[in-house]
Amino acid sequence: MAKSSITTPVQVAICKKVTVHTALVTIHPPLANNSKMESKYYIISVTINGLRGMPSFHSMMNDEQIAAVTQYVHSDLNNFTDTVTTDNVAQLRHDFPPGSDPNE
Numbered sequence: 001m002a003k004s005s006i007t008t009p010v011q012v013a014i015c016k017k018v019t020v021h022t023a024l025v026t027i028h029p030p031l032a033n034n035s036k037m038e039s040k041y042y043i044i045s046v047t048i049n050g051l052r053g054m055p056s057f058h059s060m061m062n063d064e065q066i067a068a069v070t071q072y073v074h075s076d077l078n079n080f081t082d083t084v085t086t087d088n089v090a091q092l093r094h095d096f097p098p099g100s101d102p103n104e
Helices: 009-015 040-049 063-076 086-092
Strands: none
Touching: 040 063, 040 086, 063 086
């Protein structure tokens, strides 16, 4: 099983117990022991695009960083065995981050 190389504060923040504060609710996305994490592409997509309370990291992280975070969540937290590559991330990355207007 490949070990991840989590190094930046943003990567560490994502991989720790991510907490998003809303007006009345605190949301903790389940990263460990979650069957959805079996798909490395699901993790990549959520990291790039965000989901509900989790922000998009499209503009904050490059493909290598997203692959490292995905590998950590996929393998280290959930014991799945696929290797995550930058090519996997590049397949799902798009030119316009969520919230941007491609017509500008």
